[in-house]
Amino acid sequence: MTIDFFTSQSQELSDQKWMNFAFFEAEKALEKEEVPIGCVIVRQNRIIAKAHNLVQTLKDPTAHAEILAITSACNHLQSKILDEATLYVTLEPCSMCVGALVLSKIKRLVFAAKDTKTGACGGMVDLLNHEKFNHKIEVSSGISEEKCSQIIKDFFKQKREN
Amino acid sequence: MTIDFFTSQSQELSDQKWMNFAFFEAEKALEKEEVPIGCVIVRQNRIIAKAHNLVQTLKDPTAHAEILAITSACNHLQSKILDEATLYVTLEPCSMCVGALVLSKIKRLVFAAKDTKTGACGGMVDLLNHEKFNHKIEVSSGISEEKCSQIIKDFFKQKREN
Numbered sequence: 001m002t003i004d005f006f007t008s009q010s011q012e013l014s015d016q017k018w019m020n021f022a023f024f025e026a027e028k029a030l031e032k033e034e035v036p037i038g039c040v041i042v043r044q045n046r047i048i049a050k051a052h053n054l055v056q057t058l059k060d061p062t063a064h065a066e067i068l069a070i071t072s073a074c075n076h077l078q079s080k081i082l083d084e085a086t087l088y089v090t091l092e093p094c095s096m097c098v099g100a101l102v103l104s105k106i107k108r109l110v111f112a113a114k115d116t117k118t119g120a121c122g123g124m125v126d127l128l129n130h131e132k133f134n135h136k137i138e139v140s141s142g143i144s145e146e147k148c149s150q151i152i153k154d155f156f157k158q159k160r161e162n
Numbered sequence: 163m164t165i166d167f168f169t170s171q172s173q174e175l176s177d178q179k180w181m182n183f184a185f186f187e188a189e190k191a192l193e194k195e196e197v198p199i200g201c202v203i204v205r206q207n208r209i210i211a212k213a214h215n216l217v218q219t220l221k222d223p224t225a226h227a228e229i230l231a232i233t234s235a236c237n238h239l240q241s242k243i244l245d246e247a248t249l250y251v252t253l254e255p256c257s258m259c260v261g262a263l264v265l266s267k268i269k270r271l272v273f274a275a276k277d278t279k280t281g282a283c284g285g286m287v288d289l290l291n292h293e294k295f296n297h298k299i300e301v302s303s304g305i306s307e308e309k310c311s312q313i314i315k316d317f318f319k320q321k322r323e324n
Contacts, residue, residue, distance in 0.1 A: 059240055059242045061242045070222075099258025124292075127289075130286075132287065
């Protein structure tokens with residue numbers, strides 16, 4: 001029990017640390033006037049890929065932070081499989097990104113804020129727990145939720161005002 | 163009624179023609195020992211993007227024909243929106259690709275063979291008709307179904323034998 005407690009405490013601290021890096025990526029997106037969403041992929045306690053939303057900059061609807069990070073991580077590992085890795089992202093992934101995560105066979109997903117509009121981890125639809133997906137991803141959510149949610153709310157508020 | 167009949171006949175002939183180009187792309191994938199899936203994106207009666215599955219070649223689980231073609235079409239148009247375009251693909255798109263199609267606001271999707279393992283247009287899951295998606299795509303299926311299904315079956319049969 002004591003060991004479990006410390007393991008879980010240390011996991012939380014480490015999740016917090018990596019989510020901060022994902023948040024730095026969201027801030028980079030904001031500087032480019034993109035919806036501020038960022039992510040990092042961590043393997044063996046090291047970041048192997050980081051990316052932020054570039055949909056407007058690249059004029060590409062597939063250029064979500066998660067897709068860019070998965071491509072980058074696979075390129076780094078020279079493998080299409082990310083089974084020892086965890087993806088940290090500031091907003092609940094959409095259907096496209098959850099589909100990509102399942103295809104990559106990623107081990108774990110940690111997201112900060114819920115997305116009731118397009119989230120595919122229960123926010124709008126629950127794809128992750130679909131019985132027919134042949135890969136199950138461990139999921140944690142809520143780490144740095146307020147901060148990651150607020151930066152997006154502020155972005156859209158400012159857009160409406162301008 | 164007569165006009166409707168001819169419109170639908172001409173639509174079918176034109177769908178058949180574009181699906182043949184998608185099939186040529188699938189054959190290109192086969193030459194590279196990739197799962198033979200191909201697609202084209204058509205707008206104003208012209209192909210604006212074509213692509214085939216490159217998952218093994220690029221070691222990238224996101225390198226499905228549809229994702230590559232969407233990125234290419236958007237780059238060609240310098241727009242993240244494909245609302246006047248139709249995507250033709252030889253196999254029912256998966257969750258990742260249906261998610262990307264919705265994000266691109268593509269007008270129409272035509273696919274050949276059903277995919278009961280990972281298809282997200284009713285094969286495994288029906289994402290396209292999810293009530294909360296804010297974009298509805300017109301869908302046709304079954305054009306060149308046997309040919310597009312057979313090339314994939316043959317590919318996996320040969321893989322098992324080797």
